[in-house]
Structure formats: structure tokens, C-alpha cells
Amino acid sequence: MKNIGFLSFGHWTPSSQSQTRSAADTLLQSIDLAVAAEELGADGAYFRVHHFARQLASPFPLLAAVGARTSRIEIGTAVIDMRYENPLYMAEDAGSADLIAGGRLQLGISRGSPEQVIDGWRYFGYQPAEGETDADMGRRHAEVFLDVLHGKGFAQPNPRPMFPNPPGLLRLEPHSQGLRDRIWWGASSNATSIWAAKLGMNLQSSTLKNNETNEPFHIQQAAQIRAYRSAWKEAGHTREPRVSISRSIIAIMDDRDRGYFGRGGEEDDQIGFISPETQAIFGRGYSAEPDVLIEQLRKDEAIAEADTLLLTVPNQLGVAYNAHVIESILKHVAPALGWR
Incomplete structure (x- = not known):
């Protein structure tokens, strides 16, 4: 069984040619798609965060709105770039959104991905400390965020406050109990997945990872997941971790699907560089009739290792079509693979 979002x-x-011609279109349709996905029986609605781009950015207003319009579906990110974040203010935003959603937030965070601008985090007022890289800074912000989510008091109260304080040191409010266990780390390397396991974060692995062994993408990703689970067990955490992967999977059900995705072109992994020093491997996409798709997906070792599958959707094709894409997988592919 798998969670599918x-x-x-x-x-x-x-x-x-686009059904989302403005930021307002994208935000409002994101809410509508989450509602539709919940009605179809999907388990999660997740959103990517990119700054300085015509894409979704600051996620918490959207997450709160989705939380107010739905009642069951998990609501998450994949991922928030922690290089851009004030971790204390983020903890307040996250606590508010999680309380509105009734404890359904699943926040994916990371050190970020290649950007639209050069060192965009500098425009947000952040810069690495002496001897740090920007990735180090992102991980440092993440550790502060995780720490304050525990809900322990750390701030000295004013002896003459405007409003009465509870006794002792003060914590950030609003605090949402349990959110700390629903933080995920987006890892592109085996080393960062092990680091995430030690800190007690769930794991998100996407369609891109560092090319560490020159093996096919899904084999490298499966090895990353196994390394993460081993490190989790070694760290002695008492709960079971969760692992998500994302895939582009389109079931060809009709001429419309065939017109959009029937020409193929993503049947093989791709190799490229995400920075001058880092070679990455990009996983293939899947698009085929359900019977063919089922056999292809059986061979994906990383899907077999993960408990959560996130279907990347072509959001510019509109809510109705994306709901059709999700429904096709839930009804015509997932049951045959034992995911439902």
C-alpha cells in the first residue's frame, strides 16, 4: 500500500495555450485541484516552492487555504528552500497553517535547487557565515526550525508585558503539537539523506539526485532510501520514518492524453550538471497505456522502496485535466500494483 498524492x-x-495565465490562476486552481484530489481519494496535495519564478513561491497562504477547504488530504511542500527562510517566522507560519488544517501539514524542506537568479537568498537578507557555504546556511536554518518546533520556551519574558505571560521562558506561538514529526528533508545525495535520518526528518527524493554510482536513476534512488532507513534505525528513533518519491506518470486513456503525452521522449534517464562541480542524474518519465505502464512501474526499485508517491502534474493544463490524470492512476494503475 502507498500514499499517493x-x-x-x-x-x-x-x-x-496555458490554463494558468496569472499567479492568481495558479493559486486558485491549486486549491481547486487539492479539493478535487481529495474527492477522488488521493492522499496528498504537495506544492513546489521557487523564488523569482512564474511558479508557486511563499507556500503558507496556499497551504492554509487548502487546509480550510479540505478535511482529510495531507497538505505539503516539496520543497521549501531553507536558504531563504527566517526559521522562527517560518515556525509561526507553519504552526498557523497546521492548526487551520487540523494537523495535516507535511512540510518538505531542503537546501534548495538551482535558482532563477544568482544567489537569490542574498536579496532576502541572508548570507552564509564565515566558512559556510550557502548549503551549510540552509541546513543551519533547518536545524533552528526543527528545534523551535519542539515547542520549548527559550525567550526571556518582559517583566512588564502588554498581556499576562505563562510562567517560564516563552516559546513561539501558535504551536502545533506533532508538526515536528511531519517535517521532511529533500535530499539529492546519500550523505544528506543520512544526515536527515539522524535528525529525525522524513525523506523526500525527487526525480533528480547526485550521480554517485553511474547506475540507473531508480537503482541509485533505491540505494539512497535504504541508506536512509539504515541510518534512521541506527539513530534509535522510536517512530517509523516516511519516504516519498516523485514521478511523472501519465496513463494514456484517450486521444486527449495521447495528443499531450503519447509521443514519448522521456523513456531514458538523463545526465546533466546542476552546478559546475555536481553531476546529477534525472529520472525518466512514464507515459503509456495502463497495462504497459503497470509493467514498467513494477521494475522501478525506488517506487517499491517508498511508502509515498507524488505524481508531478502538468498544472497548466487546468484542474479538470489534472484531476483526470490523478484519477487514471488511482483507478487503472494503482490497484494492479498493490498500491490500493
Whole structure:
């Protein structure tokens, strides 16, 4: 059995070919798609965060709105770039959104991905400390965020406050109990997945990871998941961790699907560089008739290792079509693979 959700990058463009021609279109349709996905029986609605791009950015207003419109579905991110974040203010935002959603937030965070601008986090007022890289800074912000989510008091109260204080040191409010256990780390390397396990974060692994062994993507990703689970067990955590992966999976059900995705072109992994020093491997996409798709997905070792599958959706094709994409997988693919 697997949790199955969708992951939207929230692209928008003023092109007449797009169903999302403005930021408002993308935000409002993201809410509507989450509602539709819940009605179809999907388990999660996840959103990507990219700054300085015509895509979804600051996530908490959207997460809170989705939480207010739904009642069951998990609501999450994949991922928030921690290089850009004030971890204390983020903890307040996250606590508020989680309380509105009734404890359904699943927050994926990370050190970030290649950006639209050069060192965009500098425009947000952040810079690495002496001897740090920007990745180090992102991980440092993440550790502060995790610490304050425990809900322990740390701030000295004013002896003459405007309003009465509870006794002792003060914590950030609002605090949402249990949110600390629902933080995920987006890891592109085996080393960072092990680091995440030691800190007690769940693991998110996408369609891109560092090319560490020159093996096929799904084999490298499966090895990453096994290394993470081993490190989790060694750390002695008492709860079971969760692991999500994302995939582009389209079931060809009709001529519309065939027109959009029937030409193939993503049947093989791709190799590229995400920085001058880091070679990455990009996982293939899947698009085929359900019977073919089922056999292809049986061979994906990383899907077998993960408990949560996020379907990347082509959000610019509109809510109705994306609901169809999700429903096709839930009804015509997932049961045959034992996911439902």
C-alpha cells in the first residue's frame, strides 16, 4: 500500500495555450485541484516552492487555504528552500497553517535547487557565515526550525508585558503539537539523506539526485532510501520514518492524453550538471497505456522502496485535466500494483 498524492510546481504564463495565465490562476486552481484530489481519494496535495519564478513561491497562504477547504488530504511542500527562510517566522507560519488544517501539514524542506537568479537568498537578507557555504546556511536554518518546533520556551519574558505571560521562558506561538514529526528533508545525495535520518526528518527524493554510482536513476534512488532507513534505525528513533518519491506518470486513456503525452521522449534517464562541480542524474518519465505502464512501474526499485508517491502534474493544463490524470492512476494503475 502507498500514499499517493500530487506535486504541482504551479507554473503560470500569459500564453493563450496555458490554463494558468496569472499567479492568481495558479493559486486558485491549486486549491481547486487539492479539493478535487481529495474527492477522488488521493492522499496528498504537495506544492513546489521557487523564488523569482512564474511558479508557486511563499507556500503558507496556499497551504492554509487548502487546509480550510479540505478535511482529510495531507497538505505539503516539496520543497521549501531553507536558504531563504527566517526559521522562527517560518515556525509561526507553519504552526498557523497546521492548526487551520487540523494537523495535516507535511512540510518538505531542503537546501534548495538551482535558482532563477544568482544567489537569490542574498536579496532576502541572508548570507552564509564565515566558512559556510550557502548549503551549510540552509541546513543551519533547518536545524533552528526543527528545534523551535519542539515547542520549548527559550525567550526571556518582559517583566512588564502588554498581556499576562505563562510562567517560564516563552516559546513561539501558535504551536502545533506533532508538526515536528511531519517535517521532511529533500535530499539529492546519500550523505544528506543520512544526515536527515539522524535528525529525525522524513525523506523526500525527487526525480533528480547526485550521480554517485553511474547506475540507473531508480537503482541509485533505491540505494539512497535504504541508506536512509539504515541510518534512521541506527539513530534509535522510536517512530517509523516516511519516504516519498516523485514521478511523472501519465496513463494514456484517450486521444486527449495521447495528443499531450503519447509521443514519448522521456523513456531514458538523463545526465546533466546542476552546478559546475555536481553531476546529477534525472529520472525518466512514464507515459503509456495502463497495462504497459503497470509493467514498467513494477521494475522501478525506488517506487517499491517508498511508502509515498507524488505524481508531478502538468498544472497548466487546468484542474479538470489534472484531476483526470490523478484519477487514471488511482483507478487503472494503482490497484494492479498493490498500491490500493
